[in-house]
Structures are given as structure tokens and as C-alpha cells.
Amino acid sequence: MNLAEKSTIHLKKTPSVSLTSVQPELMKILGDINSDFTRADEDEEIIVKAMSDYWVVGKKSDQRELYVILNQKNSNLIEVNGEH
Template sequence: MSAAVCFMISASVELTREFCEQLDGLVGPQLTLLASDICEQYNVNRRISGPEKEPQFKFIYFNHMNLAEKSTIHMRKTASVSLTSVHPDLMKILGDINCDFARVDEDEEIIVKAMTDYWVVGKKSDQRELYVILNQKNANLIEVNEEVKRLCATQFNNIFFLD
């Protein structure tokens, strides 16, 4: 069940084989039950949510005024590396849109259909930027725009964006 438990034991306690056996006898059965319950609950939740699949959209939000950010694109951040869950071609499109936004001071919106049939949307409004990658291959421009509006309403309902 791949469960790991960490115990903090005082440095004054001598770690002998007997001590470890007593600890295992005391907490081992309860930990086995707990790990089993967690595994069972995980499997139930996985069945309810359906098979693992890529979400309909991923986004990056950045506010230049207060440096707030929100992202579903970055899987893991470490001190030296930020790993992304997005294809490099799509990241290049995001960078190109960001460069376009940097050239002008007005609010604007850019929608791009990538060669991989993904849609990439950039919105800039009052020093706030939102970049969205949609996985809707058969969608048209109107459907993409509506999906981005829904995202803004659910994730950014208190933030003003272009309509």
C-alpha cells in the first residue's frame, strides 16, 4: 500500500530492536488499517471522477500590480526548476502572446488555434493577464470565447476582464 509514517523520537531514547518491535506492535495494526482505508477511499474517488484524462483547459493568470499569480500549467515548482504540463509549442505561443501584450498599453484579447488543434487565448486588462489553453479540437471561435468567459466567471469572478 506504499504508506510511510514518520515518528519523532527524542534523542535521549535509545533505539534498540526491542523498542522498534514494541512500537510496531503498538501502532502497526492501526497503521495497516489506516493505509487500507486510504487506499480504498482513493479507489472510490477515482471511480467517481472517471478515468484520468487531461482537463478541458489550463491557465496562467498574472497581475502586474500586486504580482499575484494563479496557474494550472505548472505541475511542480522547485528552487531551480519549474516543470510544466504543457507541450513546448504551446508554451512558445504563450510567450509570443505575452510579447504582443508587452508592446501595447491597451487592453486586448488574442485567440490562436495551434497546429495541434489546441486553442490558446490571451486576455490583457488593466495590468492583468490571463492565458488559457483549451483542449477542444472541434470547437469554433464562438465556443472557445464562451468557454473562456465561463472560466473567468468561475475562477476570476472578482476580476474585471474584457467582455
């Protein structure tokens, strides 16, 4: 089993921001998508637009998962689906 992990989330230590630069709302969405993937037996793709206008994309294929957070406030679902 390959448990490789790669991230471009940069850690910050400032009084106004927690340890990661990802907003709590987005972390909750990532957790919810991961939970959905855990329950699903099939390959799956989930795209969510957050209240903060970020797009969160999750893909599951075999035993691999990919998560992408896009900051494209004026994008629609078709544009986001074509970009990732």
C-alpha cells in the same frame, strides 16, 4: 502593483516530458502573446488555434493578464470565445 500568479499547470518529471505538462508549441504561443501584450498600451484579447488543435486565449486588462489553454479539438472560434 499586484504580482499575484496562479497556475493549474502540473509539473511532471518523466523522461518523455519536460518539467511542465504544457507542450513546447503552446509555451511558444504563450510567450508570443505575452510579448504582444507587453508592446500594447490598450486592453487586448488574442485567441490562437495551435497546430495540435489546442486553443490558447490571452486577455490583458489594465496591468493584469489571463491565459487559458483549451483542449477542444472540434471547436470553432465562436464556441471558444463564448467559453472563456
